[in-house]
Amino acid sequence: MKGRWRKSITLRLTLLFASISSVVFLLLGILIGNSVERHFEVQDTEILTGKLELARNELSKVRSEEELVNTLRQLDNALVGHQGLAVIILMPGSQIGYATEGADFPKRILEPAPSTETLRPVRWVTGANTPYRGLATSIRTAIDGGKQIYAVAAIDISYHEHFMDLFRRTMWSFVTLAAALTGFLGWVAVRSGMAPLHSLRRQAENITAHRLNARLEVEAIPAELQALADTLNAMLTRLEDSFRRLSDFSSDLAHELRTPISNLLTQSQVTLSKPRTAEEYQEILASNIEEYERLSRMVTDMLFLAKADDGQIIPTKETLELKRLVEDLVEFYRLIAEDKDIALSYDGDAIIRGDSLMVRRAVSNLLSNAIRHAPAGGHVTIRIASTDSSFASLSVENSGPTIPPEHLPRLFDRFYRADPSRHRLSDGAGLGLAITRSIARAHGGSVSVRSENGITVFELRFPTEERWSVES
Known part of the structure; x- marks a missing residue:
C-alpha cells in the first residue's frame, strides 16, 4: 500500500501543488511582514529622530552649566505630547541630567560613544515586559569649547508588536x-x-487475446496523449497480425505433421496386422524413411526460421559472383x-557480399519453386542486374497461371500455398519462400513477387x- 501511494502520480502532483503554494504564500507573507515591520521601524525612527533633533537644537546653544540646567528643565515641556516616549540625557561622567518618569533603558544603550554622533537604533524589552525601540546620539554643547552630553530617546512599540503577532498568526493560518x-x-x-488515462486503462482491460481487433478511442483524449494512444493502437495492430500468423502457423504445422505421422x-x-516377407518389410521401411526424411527437413527448416526470427542468423561476408x-x-x-x-535460361552478372550457402539456398528455393509451377512447354528465366551502386537484383521468372493478387502478400508466410489442391502433389512443406525471405533480410536485402498475364x-x-565497403 505504501509503495503504491509512493508511486501515485495523483499524490505526487497534489503534494507538489500544496508544497509550491505553501512556499509561495510563506515567502509572500514573510516579505509583507518584513515590509510592515520595516515601516514601523522607519516610523518610530522618524519620531525619535525628531525628538533628538529638538533636544540637539536646544542643547547645542548652551554656553554654561547654569544655562544647561535651565535648558534641561525647559526640555521636559518640549518633549511632552507623545505617549510612550522616554528620554534620558547623560552628562559627562554618565551622570543623569534629565530623565522622563519611568524611563528604563538597558545598559548597552546608555554607554556613550563620544567619537560619533551617529544615531543607533536599539530594540529591548523592559523588566515590565514592555518592548521599546530607542536611538542614542552625542550632542556637542558650547560649554568649555565643546563639552558633549549623551541623549537617548525611546518609544513604546507594544502596539506594533501586538499587530505583528496578530499578523504572523493570521499569516500562518492563511x-x-x-x-x-x-x-x-x-x-x-x-x-x-x-x-483520459483511466479511460484508456478501462479500454485496455477489455482487450484480450480474443478481442485484439479492438482499438483505443483517440478522438476524445487530449493532444498530449494522442501519440501514446496511436502507439498503443499500432502495437495492437502488430500483435493482432502476429497472433493471427501464430494461430495460422500452429494450425498449418499441426496439419503438416498430422499427415506423415498418420501415414507412418x-x-x-x-x-x-499379419506376417510379411522380408522384401515387404524392406519396402515398408523404405516408405517410412521417406516420411521421416520429410519430417526431418520440416523440423530443420523450422529451426532455421526460428533462429532467423530471433536474429541468430548472422551471414558471413564473402565476395560472391551471382552468375557463377x-x-x-x-x-x-x-x-x-x-x-x-x-x-531454363539465365543472363546478367553482379557481385555481392554474403554467405554463399545461404544465398545459394535462397536462389535454389526460388528456382525449384518456379520449375515446380511452370507448365510443360513453359520457361524459367533468371536475370541478374545491378539496380544501383548499393543493391543487386536477381529475379526468377516463370510462365504459368497468374497468382491472384490477394495471395501475393501471403506467399512468404510459413506453410502458405496459393493453391491448396496442389498440397500433396509437392514434396515441399511450404517453408521455402519463408526461408528465402529470412535469408534476404539477414543480408540486409529483400524479396518481392509480382504476377500478371501468365508471368510470375x-x-x-x-x-x-560497394555498399558493404561503405558501411564497414
Missing part, C-alpha cells in the same frame, strides 16, 4: 488553509486531468526442367560489395 485548499484543488485538477502410424499398423552461383544451380536443375519440357516473377535484392 498559509495552512491555502496549502490544504490548494492541495484539494490540485487533487481535483489532477483527477480530472488523469481521467497407419502403415505400421497394417504391416503388423546461378550457373551451378541451373546445371543442377537442368535435368528436372528437361523432364518437364521447361526451357520473384525478385531478390542483396547489398553489393
Whole structure:
C-alpha cells in the first residue's frame, strides 16, 4: 500500500501543488511582514529622530552649566505630547541630567560613544515586559569649547508588536488553509486531468487475446496523449497480425505433421496386422524413411526460421559472383526442367557480399519453386542486374497461371500455398519462400513477387560489395 501511494502520480502532483503554494504564500507573507515591520521601524525612527533633533537644537546653544540646567528643565515641556516616549540625557561622567518618569533603558544603550554622533537604533524589552525601540546620539554643547552630553530617546512599540503577532498568526493560518485548499484543488485538477488515462486503462482491460481487433478511442483524449494512444493502437495492430500468423502457423504445422505421422502410424499398423516377407518389410521401411526424411527437413527448416526470427542468423561476408552461383544451380536443375519440357535460361552478372550457402539456398528455393509451377512447354528465366551502386537484383521468372493478387502478400508466410489442391502433389512443406525471405533480410536485402498475364516473377535484392565497403 505504501509503495503504491509512493508511486501515485495523483499524490505526487497534489503534494507538489500544496508544497509550491505553501512556499509561495510563506515567502509572500514573510516579505509583507518584513515590509510592515520595516515601516514601523522607519516610523518610530522618524519620531525619535525628531525628538533628538529638538533636544540637539536646544542643547547645542548652551554656553554654561547654569544655562544647561535651565535648558534641561525647559526640555521636559518640549518633549511632552507623545505617549510612550522616554528620554534620558547623560552628562559627562554618565551622570543623569534629565530623565522622563519611568524611563528604563538597558545598559548597552546608555554607554556613550563620544567619537560619533551617529544615531543607533536599539530594540529591548523592559523588566515590565514592555518592548521599546530607542536611538542614542552625542550632542556637542558650547560649554568649555565643546563639552558633549549623551541623549537617548525611546518609544513604546507594544502596539506594533501586538499587530505583528496578530499578523504572523493570521499569516500562518492563511498559509495552512491555502496549502490544504490548494492541495484539494490540485487533487481535483489532477483527477480530472488523469481521467483520459483511466479511460484508456478501462479500454485496455477489455482487450484480450480474443478481442485484439479492438482499438483505443483517440478522438476524445487530449493532444498530449494522442501519440501514446496511436502507439498503443499500432502495437495492437502488430500483435493482432502476429497472433493471427501464430494461430495460422500452429494450425498449418499441426496439419503438416498430422499427415506423415498418420501415414507412418497407419502403415505400421497394417504391416503388423499379419506376417510379411522380408522384401515387404524392406519396402515398408523404405516408405517410412521417406516420411521421416520429410519430417526431418520440416523440423530443420523450422529451426532455421526460428533462429532467423530471433536474429541468430548472422551471414558471413564473402565476395560472391551471382552468375557463377546461378550457373551451378541451373546445371543442377537442368535435368528436372528437361523432364518437364521447361526451357531454363539465365543472363546478367553482379557481385555481392554474403554467405554463399545461404544465398545459394535462397536462389535454389526460388528456382525449384518456379520449375515446380511452370507448365510443360513453359520457361524459367533468371536475370541478374545491378539496380544501383548499393543493391543487386536477381529475379526468377516463370510462365504459368497468374497468382491472384490477394495471395501475393501471403506467399512468404510459413506453410502458405496459393493453391491448396496442389498440397500433396509437392514434396515441399511450404517453408521455402519463408526461408528465402529470412535469408534476404539477414543480408540486409529483400524479396518481392509480382504476377500478371501468365508471368510470375520473384525478385531478390542483396547489398553489393560497394555498399558493404561503405558501411564497414
